[in-house]
Amino acid sequence: MKNVGGKLWTGPEDAERALPRAIPRPPLHLVREWVEADNAYRAELYGRAASKTIASATALATAPQLTTTWWADLRTALGELSSVRTERVAVRQAYLDRAMPKYLSFVGLDVPTVPSAWSTAHGDLHWANLTGPCLSILDWEGWGLAPTGYDAALLHAYSLAAPETAARVRQELAETLDTDAGRFAELVVITELLQSAERGDNLLLVPALRQRAGEIVHRMSAKRATPS
Template sequence: MYSPPTTPADEHRALAAQQEASAALGVTVEGGQLWGYQGRTLGQRAHHPEHGACWLRLISAPTEHAKGKLWDGNRDAASVFPTVRKPALYGIHDGTERDGTAYRAELTAFIDSPTCAPEPVLTRELELPETWWKFLHTDLETIAATPTERVAVRQQWIDRALPHYAGVPAPAEIDWATAHGDCHFANLTTSGPTLLDFEGFGLAPVGYDPALLYAYSLLAPRTAARIRAEFPILDSPAGHTALLVVAADLLQSASRGDHPELIEPLSALVTSVAR
C-alpha cells in the first residue's frame, strides 16, 4: 500500500522524473523519501531559494489517465479553497512521459507538523485538543459549502456498490455536498490541523468526510467515539447514508486486499446503521 513501486524499473523512472522536476522548479531535495499508495506518489522535503523549506510531491499515472479529477485536484483546490488550512502551492511541473507513464510534480509549502497517523487506518488512540476539532469543523464546513462541478462519489457507483458490498439497497434520494474525499488521519496533521492531498475532492453524500474519518478509525474505539460525538450528522438519516457509502467503498477495497482488518468492524457498522 504505502510502499515504493513494485518493480525497480518503475522506481527508477519515478526518481528520474523527480530529478527532472527538481531542476525545473529550482529546488534541491533532501531527507527521506515518502512513497504513497502502491508507489503512485513520491514525496520528499526540498529547499527553494525563495520559499525555503518545501515539499516536492511527484504523482504518476498511465499517460491516457493523466487528466481529470485526481490529476488536477491539488491544483484546483489551491484556488477553490483559499481559506482552508492546506499547504500553499508554489508551482507545478508536468514532466517527460516515460514508457507510457506521465508524471506531475507539485511544489508546496513544507508543513512542519507530523500527520496524526502514518497510514489511513488508525490503530492507536489519539488525544487531540478542542481547538484541533474546532478548526477541523471550520474547514470541513467551508469545503462542504463550496460549489463544485467535480464529483468524488458517483451515483451510479452507489447504486451498484451498496447492494454488492454492503448488502443494502441504495437510497432513493441522496443529499450532496462538496467533500475533501480522502479525510483520514494520515491526511491530517497533529497541529492545526492542516488538511493534505485534495486530489479527490468533489461532490459526495452529505457527511462523507466525517463518515470516512470515522470508518478509518474503527480500530481505535475511543477516537471513533469522539468523531461520532463531534459530528452529530453521523446519527442523522443523511449521515447514515454517508456511513453506508463509505463502508461499501472500504469493503470493496478490502475485497482487493486493502485493509482486510477493517472488514469485521465495517460489517458491524453496516448492520448497526441499516437496521
C-alpha cells in the same frame, strides 16, 4: 497517459484556486509537468505543513491526543468545504447503484442507494492526510461532490480500530453523523472499504464495518416501518 488532465491529475490545482484559505492546507506554490516516452510526470511544490501527520497509515491503531481546538478547526474546515460550489465529483451515483447492493447484501434488507443531499468533500479524509497538533488537510487530488457527511463518515470508519477515537469522532462530528444523511454516508463509506478489503486493505476493520452497516440498515428499516 489516459489519465493526464483527469480529476486526480488536476485536483490539487483546482483546490488551490477554488477553496477558501480558511480550510487549512499547505499552499501549492508551483507545478511542473513533462512527458518522457509514454509516461507523463507531474511535480508539485507545496509550503511546509505546520505539523506531522497524525498517523502513517489510513486507519488508526492507537488513539491520538487531539485538543478541543483541533476538533473545532476540523469542524470549521469541513463546514467551509461543504459549501464550496464545484462540478468535480468524488463519488458517482452510478457506483452507489452498482456497489451498495452488492457489498451490503449480507445485511439481508434492502439498502437505499440514492443520497438525500450532495455536498463538496475532500474525498480521502483519513488519519494520514491530517496533521496535528496544528490541523492541516493534505492530498487534494480527489476532492469533489459526495453524499453529504462523506468526510465525517470516512474518518469515523478509519477510526474503528481505536474505539476511543471512533467515539470522539462521533461526538465531535455529531451534527453531521447523527442525521439520516450522515448515516447514509456511512453506508457509502462502508461499501467502499468492504470492496477495498477484497484487495487486502484494512482487513482489521471489516468486522466493525459489517456490524455498523447492520445497525444502520436495521435502523433505517425500522424508521420506514414506523407510522408517522
